[in-house]
Amino acid sequence: MPKQDPSIHLPLKTNWFHILLCLADQEQHGYGIMQEVLERTNDKVRLWPATLYGTLKRLIEEGLIEESDERPAAQLDDARRRYYRMTKFGRRVLDAESERLQELVRILQVKRGAEAF
């Protein structure tokens, strides 16, 4: 995989962002991702199955995530399920996106601050 510039994926598509966010700290399977996104957004964002797998496929093609061959602890493992994890490039993209968002938030705060005066 050649070194790629993370910024080509910015701003990150919403679905991509949510999936990367789910995989930021752990490996996860499709159902898990769907549940986590649902919980995190208070049921506002649901990744419907076909959309979810379509997006996962795209993310794999773009080298942002990959299928995991490590399985979690036996009692937690659902053998039927395929697990996904973030690649190094995926992490760089996620970082770049969060920096971009932070920057936007910072600008907003500065503006708000200016208003306060």
Added chain:
Amino acid sequence: MNPFVRISLATYRRLAYAYPQEFQMVYGTDVIRLGEDAIEEIWRRYGFIGLLRLIADLAIRVPLAHLAELRQDIGYALRTLIKSPGLALAGIVSLGLGIGVSTTAFSELRALIFKEMPAAQDPKALVAIESPVSYPYFEHFRDQRQLFAGATAYMAMVPFSIALEGAVNAKSERIFGHLVSTEYFQVLGVNPARGRLLSPEDDKPGGPPVAVVSDRFWRTRMEADPRAVGRTVKINGQAVTVVGVGPKDFLGVWPIMPADIFVPLTVRERLAPELADGILQQRDARSFRALLRLAPGVTMANAEAALETMTRNLDRETFNAEYAEKNRAGHSVRLLPGGVVMPMKREDLPMMLGFSGLLMGLILLIACTNLANMLLARAANRRKEIAIRLAVGASRFRLVRQLLTESLIIAAAGGAAGLLLTYWLTNAASSMKLPVELPFQFDIRPDGSVLIFTILLSAIVGVAFGLAPALAATRADVAPSLKDGAGSQQLRAYRKFGMRNLLVVWQVAGSLMLLLVTGFVVLGFSKSTTINLGLDTKPLYLMGLDPVRDGYSPDQAAALFEKLPDRLRSLSALRGAALSDSPPFNNINSSNMQIVGIGDGQESSTMLKGSTRQSVGTGYFAALGIGVLRGREFNEHDIQTNVRMTPGSPAKAMSMIVNQTAARDLFRSGDALGRRVTAKDQSYEIVGIVRDMQASLFTNAVAPAIYVPLTRRSLARPSTSGITLLVNAAAGPDAVDAVRREIASIDPNLNLFRVRSMNDQIAETVSYLRIAVSIYAAMGIFALVLASVGLAGVTAYSVAQRRKEIGIRMALGAKKSQVLGLVLREGSALVAVGTVLGFAGAFAISRVLSSMLNQLAEAMNTNVGNVALIVGAPILLAALAMLACYFPARRSTKIDPLQALREE
């Protein structure tokens, strides 16, 4: 489980199976499982809407996945095509050329045949009666209101001598117009640009004569005079008022023979000698063309049948029964489309389209063969790649689709190239300057239906020849392909009489056919362009005279012509001068003439096939410079002999001169001189025999020719081309001036038109032939280009495929010459078979074409035995094929055998 949930889940599963196979292999079960896991919860949370969204999500994603895969296919196909650009280019170039050339040629032809008359309304409802009718018959037809919404009779190509009153150069000019019944413009639905068109009022006898002029006449002759309407012009010496100007581009019913002035049929005969002898009342004077507008709902076939019945009834009334039967035998009324620029007989259409269709079809076939060859070659080369992909689990469908995508891309690129070429060629053709001025705007546009046909054809070829090898390749047992690689498959296939070899053979055969057929035609026509009349044409000059149009009465005209030749012969600049009813070598239309010869007391009837007939004055053959072989020329007495006065009653015998062929045909062994013959109820005595000359400038053939005296009657009423004055000038062009002066001294108002030398006349005729020759030559060259592209592409490719074999042979000690010999030997076997088939095809085609077109028949027959062509064409093709084999073969022998082997 809730029934809604159950049904939704079933739908969901079914939809999930519609994913493209690759996606399904990886994610199919996951997508289904996720749906199964989540569906209960979705139902609880969102109810019915949730189920709908679940399914809608899938329904949108499935086609998107397919599209993504298609995009991949196209990308992959483009990359592989770019990797071997030579072959792809060969396919695209040949397809583009084939489509471009054939579409252009066909569009051109259709533009000519189906072009509708400008300015007319609803030209599709207009029909024309094929042969002329008499005016009383026409009046009868016109009154059939239930059949015809309108009808008009006209005489076309009527010459008028026109002088504009008050114009600077008041000298009259000779232009062509139509004598029309006053319904003419109304039937056509033409509106005037200025003034008015003709109306029934204009038919009233005694009123001032009126005329309508064309837009072209108004612009070029009247300098677009805004007060043109109401102006008086002198037509044939008579004052006529211009009442209107026709619409732009309108040049009458038959724009091929354009009309610049429209004069009512009811004018006095001094204005139009064509109308003399009360021709409008004569029921047997078939001198008028009838144009009819079909009433709504009436078909051409209905009208034709009705006209036929009417004509039979009228014939019965007009003639006695026996004469009517004899007269009508084999005749029937036939209608032609009337609203087109070039009315054509229905039976002529397939012939017109057939010949070019055949050539175009050959070109297209060769182009498609090129493409097919290329696709087959590619597929064979990729067996190994396909085997690998099959082995690692790619679906057969996917692979076939991949290969199909590639062939369709080539077909599409070829189609696009063809489209561009068509547009370019048609543009070029439209702006090409023709040596003859066409009376109408002849703009060729690519013909939509032809274009669609050719592009569809290329798509079909792309699919068919992409599919066959794709299926074959993917059916292949994976193991041997993987083990042996592409090379060995190639090796085995090469020796078999396989699809590819068949195609190479066809390619050679098809190209040779095209080359030979176009070659025959080109040679035939170019032989005609080197005209050798067998006489000295240099001192000959031709000019037209038509004193009747210059205001002469028929008697005055006849008197003028009686003294004119003698006066001209007295000029020292001339060696001879003579009159005739048509220019020499102008008999384009020949006919079969029934002639009864009377000799030794017994009659024998002979049909003179394709004979020509010309009326000539005294001293004609002397003026031509050939004289008569035996007997004598016509004298004053012959000219003054009266023709038969009433039909059916033979009068005094007239004199006749025949050429050697006619003499031989009529009186096989005996001497023709002094014999009596009868033609069309008129008896003649043969007084002279002249040398054979070719019948017209268009053919080299000699036909039987008969010459009859140019009588007072024909002098008084000349044909559309007037009376031709032939002079043999000793002093070159100066002599023409002498003739002009002499004629001006007789009457300064006499209009001398179309003054040209015989050589000019020949050059003009030849220029038509030159166009034909260059078109066919161009097609021959296209055939050659296509054939070389195809042959080079395929042979080069198959030789390149054998690099491994060549490498092994070289490694085992084969000499370069042996390897080259091997490759060339196999190539030449294919070329030889193709050549034989090509010859057979070419001769078959030339037979078929000869039976369709006389002109072609002559060209073909005289050249089927042409050694240069018959030997040259195949040698040229074979040489090309051999070159195409040789170069890649030599390159293969140059490489290191080890390297060739390692490549696998």
